[in-house]
Amino acid sequence: MKSLRNFRFISRLDIKDEYLIKSINFEGLKKVGLAKDYALDYYNNNIDELFYIDGVSTLFNKKFIKSFLRMTCEKIRIPVTVGGGIKTINQAKKILKSGADKIAINTAAVKNPEIIKKLSELIGSQSVVSYIEAKKNNVNQTWDVYVNNGKENTGINIMNWIEVVQKKGAGELLITSVDNEGTEKGFDYELYEKIANIVEIPVIANGGCGKICDVIKISENVKVDGVAISSALHYNKIKIDDLKNSFKKKPFNIRY
Amino acid sequence: MKKKYINIIDYGVGNIFSISKSIESLGYNCNFVKKPSDLLKNQKIVLPGVGSFPECKKLLKKKKLDKIIIDETNKGTLLLGVCIGMQLLMDFSFELKKTKGLGLIKGTVEKIKSDKINKVPNTGWRQVNFNNKNFDNKKNYFYFVHSYKVRLKDKKNQTGFIKYGKNVIPTSIKKNNIYGCQFHPEKSGIDGMKFLKGFLDE
Numbered sequence: 001m002k003s004l005r006n007f008r009f010i011s012r013l014d015i016k017d018e019y020l021i022k023s024i025n026f027e028g029l030k031k032v033g034l035a036k037d038y039a040l041d042y043y044n045n046n047i048d049e050l051f052y053i054d055g056v057s058t059l060f061n062k063k064f065i066k067s068f069l070r071m072t073c074e075k076i077r078i079p080v081t082v083g084g085g086i087k088t089i090n091q092a093k094k095i096l097k098s099g100a101d102k103i104a105i106n107t108a109a110v111k112n113p114e115i116i117k118k119l120s121e122l123i124g125s126q127s128v129v130s131y132i133e134a135k136k137n138n139v140n141q142t143w144d145v146y147v148n149n150g151k152e153n154t155g156i157n158i159m160n161w162i163e164v165v166q167k168k169g170a171g172e173l174l175i176t177s178v179d180n181e182g183t184e185k186g187f188d189y190e191l192y193e194k195i196a197n198i199v200e201i202p203v204i205a206n207g208g209c210g211k212i213c214d215v216i217k218i219s220e221n222v223k224v225d226g227v228a229i230s231s232a233l234h235y236n237k238i239k240i241d242d243l244k245n246s247f248k249k250k251p252f253n254i255r256y
Numbered sequence: 257m258k259k260k261y262i263n264i265i266d267y268g269v270g271n272i273f274s275i276s277k278s279i280e281s282l283g284y285n286c287n288f289v290k291k292p293s294d295l296l297k298n299q300k301i302v303l304p305g306v307g308s309f310p311e312c313k314k315l316l317k318k319k320k321l322d323k324i325i326i327d328e329t330n331k332g333t334l335l336l337g338v339c340i341g342m343q344l345l346m347d348f349s350f351e352l353k354k355t356k357g358l359g360l361i362k363g364t365v366e367k368i369k370s371d372k373i374n375k376v377p378n379t380g381w382r383q384v385n386f387n388n389k390n391f392d393n394k395k396n397y398f399y400f401v402h403s404y405k406v407r408l409k410d411k412k413n414q415t416g417f418i419k420y421g422k423n424v425i426p427t428s429i430k431k432n433n434i435y436g437c438q439f440h441p442e443k444s445g446i447d448g449m450k451f452l453k454g455f456l457d458e
Contacts, residue, residue, distance in 0.1 A: 005373050006380045046445075048381060074277045079399055079443050096306070099273040101401070101443060121352075124307040124340070126377040126401040171377045171403070200370065202379050225375065255381035255397040 007219055007252040008226030009243060010049040011042040011233050012206060015084075016056050018067050022231050023149075023182055029056075032234050039072045042233065045240045048255055050076065051174065051228050053104065053131075054084030065098055073099020081174070083131050092119055096127070104131035104174060107147040110154050113168050120169030130170035134158050134191055135178035143191055150178035158191075162199060173199065174228060177207035182231060184210025187218045196223040204228050212238055212246050219252065261287045262456065263294075263301040265325065265341075267315045271442075275304050275338065278442040282453050292324040298333055300456065301325065305340025309349040309365060309404070312340050313357065326358060334433045335360070336455045342429065342436030343406055351404050361431045362409035368402070374421030377403040384427045384439070386416040390454060396447045398427070398439035405438065 013035055014021050020035040032038070039050055050072075054064065073080060082095045083104025092103045103123070108115050109130060120128045133146040135153070143158040162173065175195065177188035187208050195203060205218055206228035215227050215238075232238040247254045262279050266272055266288040276286040279302070289295050303325065305312045316322040329335045337345045346357040349365035357365070370376040381397045400418075405425045408414055416428035416437075428451075429436040435455055441448035 006382075008380050070273070073274055077274075077278065077443060077445050077448060079401070079440075096271050097273060099271060099277075101271055101274075101306075101440075121308060122311060125403055126379065127306060171401075172379060200375060201377070202375050223372070225380070253380075253382070 004251055004253045005223070006225060007247070007254055008048045008204070009215075009240065010051050010081075010204060010226055010228040011039075011047045012051045012053065012228040012230040013038060014230065015052055015054050015064065015068065017064060020234065022234060035068055036072050038234065040075060042240065043076045043078055046244065046255075047078070047240055048226070049079045049081065051081045051083070051104070052100075053082075056084075065094070069095070069098045069100065081129055083129070083174075089115070089118055089122060092123065096123060102127045102129050102172070104129040106131040106133065109165065109168075110145065110147055110156070113164050116165055116168035116170050120171065125169045125171035128170050129172045129174050130162075130165040132158065132161065132165075132173060132175045133178050134175055134188075136188075136191070143194075146178055150176075150181065158195070159198060162195065166199070166201060170201065172202045172204065174204045174206060176228075177205075180208030181206075183208055184232060184237070186210065186214040187227070189218060189222055192218065192222045192224050202226070206230075210237060212243050215243060216246060216250070219247075219250070259283060259285045261285045261296050261299045263287050263289050263296055263299050265301065265303045265316075265321055266290050267312070267319055267321055271306055272304050275302065275442040278449060278452055279456065282449065282456055284456055289321065289324075290319065292320050295324055295328060297328065298331075301328065301333060301335045303335060303337045303341035303344065305338065305342075305344055307340060309340060309343055309351040309357075310353060310355045312344060313349075313355050316344070322358060326360065329360060329434060332433050334455070334458060335435065337434075337436040338442075339402060339438060339440060342438055343404060345429070345434060345436050346406055349404065360434045361413055361429060361436070363413075364407050365404050366407055368405050368420065368425065369422050371421045374423075377401055378420055378425070381444075382418045382420075382427075382439070384416045384418055386428070388415060388428075388454075390450065391447070398441070398444040398447055398451075400427075400439050402438060406436075
């Protein structure tokens with residue numbers, strides 16, 4: 001049997017309290033609607049996974065946990081990743097207890113990479129996602145790792161960072177291109193191509209998806225394991241059905 | 257009709273919220289077993305598991321839940337181990353260090369061999385080859401997320417598998433009253449619910 005590459009379609013929902021929000025290049029937040037309506041709609045329309053991220057760190061308020069996370073996870077039977085402001089092991093545990101399957105860590109890991117090691121030992125590597133915001137550094141033609149919604153440059157080179165998080169036990173990389181985020185002009189193909197050469201764990205590409213052909217282009221040209229899409233889904237520019245159907249004759253394992 | 261109870265072993269790690277909500281949606285009540293005296297005798301048991309094998313085993317042992325699972329299943333009570341819960345049914349695991357399992361089905365747990373295409377963890381939706389006629393082998397999709405797999409001593413205990421690169425991964429197992437699945441039925445959409453219902457209604 002020929003081994004086909006697996007490819008996943010993930011919907012990314014940026015959440016504040018109980019609302020779905022959206023920004024362009026992480027600037028200028030806009031309320032799109034009630035997050036639970038969108039999450040359930042994507043689930044009912046056969047999305048493979050959901051990624052909830054709270055960029056403004058309201059993650060630990062009761063509204064997020066009670067009226068959104070628990071409420072949606074009660075009805076949703078697909079994997080859910082949660083990220084945004086998780087600082088401690090106990091917070092991660094609380095999120096998992098409320099129905100999430102994976103924890104995405106960014107800022108806390110930059111401050112202390114040991115949190116990835118500790119988390120992976122406790123909840124397993126497969127549940128630890130290293131969420132990375134990458135922005136091109138035009139001086140040395142590489143990418144720097146950013147935190148705080150793409151606002152703060154850590155000065156860390158992304159290649160070095162990936163090696164660190166892999167060594168510490170991250171089970172997946174979710175990499176957002178700060179340059180392309182929210183622009184709907186396509187993925188940062190160059191970035192993911194560079195990464196694909198050194199990475200051993202699954203990589204999810206995020207940022208810039210506007211059309212179905214953007215997804216096809218990245219799947220065919222770069223060895224990534226899936227894409228996370230936000231505004232193109234929220235604003236109905238891509239329908240999940242159409243997206244999956246466009247992969248029917250392509251050499252991938254897709255869940256239909 | 258009064259709803260039946262399902263024992264869910266709750267030993268402190270992982271996502272038991274989703275599995276319990278799935279079980280409730282299929283018309284059963286959940287009884288959370290945090291200590292041995294919580295167990296409702298002669299009622300089916302679900303053993304979830306997320307995390308590392310040594311950590312899961314340590315917690316089971318600390319809470320004295322390992323013994324009660326063995327004693328209860330020896331009497332014939334049906335048990336379903338999910339993900340690490342299935343791996344815990346084996347004799348040993350080699351995750352991080354050699355750790356003894358519950359020894360309910362003969363076999364060991366070892367790391368999945370990765371390559372450029374088939375990465376580890378094995379994450380995502382796979383089509384399972386079932387022996388079970390309830391599932392169309394070309395149409396089912398189950399969600400997997402794991403870095404280790406079981407190696408069964410007796411292939412007869414395997415009821416479903418996937419091929420993943422160089423690996424043949426047993427995805428569901430059964431020996432008498434002991435069942436296990438490597439995938440997450442509670443995260444596998446409609447197919448997962450069908451699988452779970454099959455066990456609960458048995």
